[in-house]
Amino acid sequence: MRIAITGTPGVGKTTVSKVLAKRLNMEVIDITDVVKRYRLYIDYDEDMESYVIDFEKLNNFLKDKDNIILDGHVSHLLNPDYTIVLRCDPKIIEERLRKRGYKDKKVLENVQAEILDVCLCESKGKVYEIDTTNRDVEDIVNEIIEAIKEGKERKGIVDWLSKYYEYLEI
Numbered sequence: 001m002r003i004a005i006t007g008t009p010g011v012g013k014t015t016v017s018k019v020l021a022k023r024l025n026m027e028v029i030d031i032t033d034v035v036k037r038y039r040l041y042i043d044y045d046e047d048m049e050s051y052v053i054d055f056e057k058l059n060n061f062l063k064d065k066d067n068i069i070l071d072g073h074v075s076h077l078l079n080p081d082y083t084i085v086l087r088c089d090p091k092i093i094e095e096r097l098r099k100r101g102y103k104d105k106k107v108l109e110n111v112q113a114e115i116l117d118v119c120l121c122e123s124k125g126k127v128y129e130i131d132t133t134n135r136d137v138e139d140i141v142n143e144i145i146e147a148i149k150e151g152k153e154r155k156g157i158v159d160w161l162s163k164y165y166e167y168l169e170i
């Protein structure tokens, strides 16, 4: 089984993936890490301070791997059996990314992606969306395990647009 834990940078994918992997006895693959480590990228985007992923190389790297959790904001594009889309209040994401020292442009771009449901809209197949705002990691993981066990699917549970429209005024 291949489970994708996706969502906007700063939403909590790595934190959730680690706990989930331990509970399900699965291997976590940190997409950003393997892309860097095995040079599975086309270029480095100086402006956005991120790698331009070579999806052909990345899919080839993953092709023989099973019983894995894919941790990354593009994991939903890597043919998962189940996609868990983590959501979080954009204000909290903004705080987390600023704490990391991200440039204003990169913070705004990611906050806008969260408001516009980008990862959710790109996710196909079995998708379960979960709002992690102000929730304990164990509680989030319990809900994910139950959803996967029962084959639950859910989309469209948050509406940041009406609450944070001002972030989109350029």
Ligand SMILES: Nc1ncnc2c1ncn2[C@@H]1O[C@H](COP(=O)(O)OP(=O)(O)OP(=O)(O)O)[C@@H](O)[C@H]1O
Pocket: 007, 008, 009, 010, 011, 012, 013, 014, 015, 016, 072, 073, 096, 132, 134, 135, 136, 137, 140
């Ligand atoms: N449920 C939670 N409650 C409180 N803090 C959390 C929770 N989940 C994650 N965090 C915190 O938010 C920050 C970002 O978490 P994490 O690195 O897991 O996000 P991410 O989605 O993997 O980010 P990226 O995609 O940039 O790697 C960390 O400081 C982490 O400790």
